[in-house]
Amino acid sequence: MDKAIILAGGQGKRMKADMPKPLFKVLGEPMLDWVIAACESAGISDICVVKGFRGEMIDEHLGGRYTTVLQAERLGTGHAVMQAIPFLSEDASGSTLVLCGDAPFIDETTIREALALHNEQGNAVTVITSELEEPFGYGRIIRSADGSVSAIVEQKDATDEQKAVKEINSGTYWFRTADLIDALGKLTNNNAQNEYYLTDTLGIAVSEGKKAGAYKSANPDIIKGANDRKELLEFNNYARMKVFEKHMMNGVEFTCLDGIIIERSVEIGQGTEILPGTILRGDTKIGSGCKIGPNVVIENSTIGDGTVVNTAQIYDSEVEENVNIGPFVHIRPDCRIGKESKIGDFVEVKNSGIGEKTAIAHLAYIGDSDIGRKVNIGCGTVTVNYDGITKNRCVIGDNSFIGCNTNLIAPVKLGKAVYTAAGTTVTRDIPDYALAIERGVMKINEGYTIRKLKTKQGK
Ligand code: UD1
Numbered sequence: 001m002d003k004a005i006i007l008a009g010g011q012g013k014r015m016k017a018d019m020p021k022p023l024f025k026v027l028g029e030p031m032l033d034w035v036i037a038a039c040e041s042a043g044i045s046d047i048c049v050v051k052g053f054r055g056e057m058i059d060e061h062l063g064g065r066y067t068t069v070l071q072a073e074r075l076g077t078g079h080a081v082m083q084a085i086p087f088l089s090e091d092a093s094g095s096t097l098v099l100c101g102d103a104p105f106i107d108e109t110t111i112r113e114a115l116a117l118h119n120e121q122g123n124a125v126t127v128i129t130s131e132l133e134e135p136f137g138y139g140r141i142i143r144s145a146d147g148s149v150s151a152i153v154e155q156k157d158a159t160d161e162q163k164a165v166k167e168i169n170s171g172t173y174w175f176r177t178a179d180l181i182d183a184l185g186k187l188t189n190n191n192a193q194n195e196y197y198l199t200d201t202l203g204i205a206v207s208e209g210k211k212a213g214a215y216k217s218a219n220p221d222i223i224k225g226a227n228d229r230k231e232l233l234e235f236n237n238y239a240r241m242k243v244f245e246k247h248m249m250n251g252v253e254f255t256c257l258d259g260i261i262i263e264r265s266v267e268i269g270q271g272t273e274i275l276p277g278t279i280l281r282g283d284t285k286i287g288s289g290c291k292i293g294p295n296v297v298i299e300n301s302t303i304g305d306g307t308v309v310n311t312a313q314i315y316d317s318e319v320e321e322n323v324n325i326g327p328f329v330h331i332r333p334d335c336r337i338g339k340e341s342k343i344g345d346f347v348e349v350k351n352s353g354i355g356e357k358t359a360i361a362h363l364a365y366i367g368d369s370d371i372g373r374k375v376n377i378g379c380g381t382v383t384v385n386y387d388g389i390t391k392n393r394c395v396i397g398d399n400s401f402i403g404c405n406t407n408l409i410a411p412v413k414l415g416k417a418v419y420t421a422a423g424t425t426v427t428r429d430i431p432d433y434a435l436a437i438e439r440g441v442m443k444i445n446e447g448y449t450i451r452k453l454k455t456k457q458g459k
């Protein structure tokens, strides 16, 4: 079976952070996850990550989903892959892809096409290469007179003639697994950096009469690795633009891209308009004909067709079609907002179901509640869902009218078409069609102001 080894031992000193470099994020996803996703979309699921600097952070991030091995000392890329020999030996029948955990733009097509060439040519190793105008720093691809690849020479070990070569090693390769295990056993560190170079496995295979090949990628982005935060920002901008291009091709409208960040995982329907300051993250699906923004954050949520979201944050929730949300709204996790409802200014909703055509137009807190259809929630309504120990639910039936500044002390259940008078604190269930009113008796003290003024003036 084909497998992959991802080198993720680097510290990234120039990032100035106590974190392995592959965990730095591009468009919200660690670079390591980009590389893993490329492998998986190319059909490789047996993956081993070689960790080094702060390896425990890699383990914590991966959460046991993949094999990891530790390279305790940084003795070169060949030494890093040697740590994975037990993983390779489990099944040496197929081929193994080796890649760098800090070069996120490797893609499925490149991986698949390189493997096809690798198999077709019957190579022991196939290196993925690219032509660079400025090849400085990269390993150079050395070809024989017949065009076949004979070696990879590192910058520090290269002759002037070799330095003139513009075809470089991307750092990604396909190996026949058995040949890789064999060559790793023969690596030495006799070179300018006293490192065990993975690249030497290619020369070793050739010297044993095996075949080495190169898959030349037309896309130089696949070799890009971020070394500092400036480069990371460039990566973010690059990835961000790619996402915008994809959505524009699908008929999404952007008039200005300022402050818009859309993660790769997000889906957006045709004819939706995205306005500045919109951040869409995770497993989010936006319907068609929506208007999202300005200043919106939506994470792991579904938004139905024709819904408007203006200046709001929505997390882990489902909003149906033609809902009007905002401005200044916070939808916290586990909400379901029914179609054609309205959630207006300064409303917070949490872990609640809101029925169709219900209006919560201003200044309310709805938590742990089930609200029916066509309910009107007056300004200042609060579900008092927490008694300091437990959270309790409020239920409000269809067609109810909740007066302004109503407090609903949970658990409490209001029937269908119930009215509550403004200022009422509801402490008991209310039956269908009833009005609940709870108020002190209002008194009027006539002439009060004048008497008070006279007292002040000493008269
Ligand atoms: C390596 C290649 C070079 C290629 C370049 C592409 C070797 C000897 N050279 O260069 O031909 O053009 O990649 O970027 O392989 N790593 C470890 N442990 C180590 C050393 C490195 O895990 O002991 C990891 C790094 O974290 C990184 C990857 O291997 O993810 C590549 O290492 P790096 O030092 O960036 O590459 P070079 O050796 O300069």
Ligand code: CA
Residues within 6 Å of the ligand: 423, 424, 425, 438
């Ligand atoms: Ca009151």
